[in-house]
Amino acid sequence: MLSGLHHVAIICSDYEKSKHFYTEILGLKILAENYRAQRDSYKLDLQLPDGSQIELFSFHNAPQRPSYPEALGLRHLAFALKDIRAFTEHLATYGIEAEPIRTDEYTGKQYTFFSDPDGLPLELYQTRVLTKIQ
Structure with a gap:
């Protein structure tokens, strides 16, 4: 197993x-x-x-791997973290742009995508559900 x-x-x-x-x-x-x-x-x-x-x-001289549009095979690599907004702000200080943060309709968790230097799609996926302060 x-x-x-x-x-x-x-x-x-x-x-x-x-x-x-x-x-x-x-x-x-x-x-x-x-x-x-x-x-x-x-x-x-x-x-x-x-x-x-x-x-x-x-x-x-490694060959290029097509990523966009999405191709068969490994789609992306996802990293787990608790605070996506703080990490996307950290990325921005290095000039790395992340897509707008979205919420997974099935889990209620936030996620976003960005790329490594070769364009490999990377995902940030929160490991806890955010609660609204009332």
Whole structure:
């Protein structure tokens, strides 16, 4: 039986730019960084607070993956958090624009989308339902 998500692997076009994005802007912790000479490629292991990981790879001349319009395959990567508005404001300080925050009609939770440096669609999804102050 599956017990959780261990990692998601991402191939980037500009390793230093993506490393900065995922570590400095999104705040993921570096677990390991390895240069693989035979492939002329980096592999960066990153960890989120819940223990799940992202493997960031650099490969020269990797083909583009269509995202828009939506294509078959992985649609997006979603990050859980409690305060979407605060995080979208944090992204904006780096010039990263998120879509307007929406509310999921089935769960009542807020979500929004933004993109990584290669245009990979990323989602922010709140982990608690906001209540109105009366």
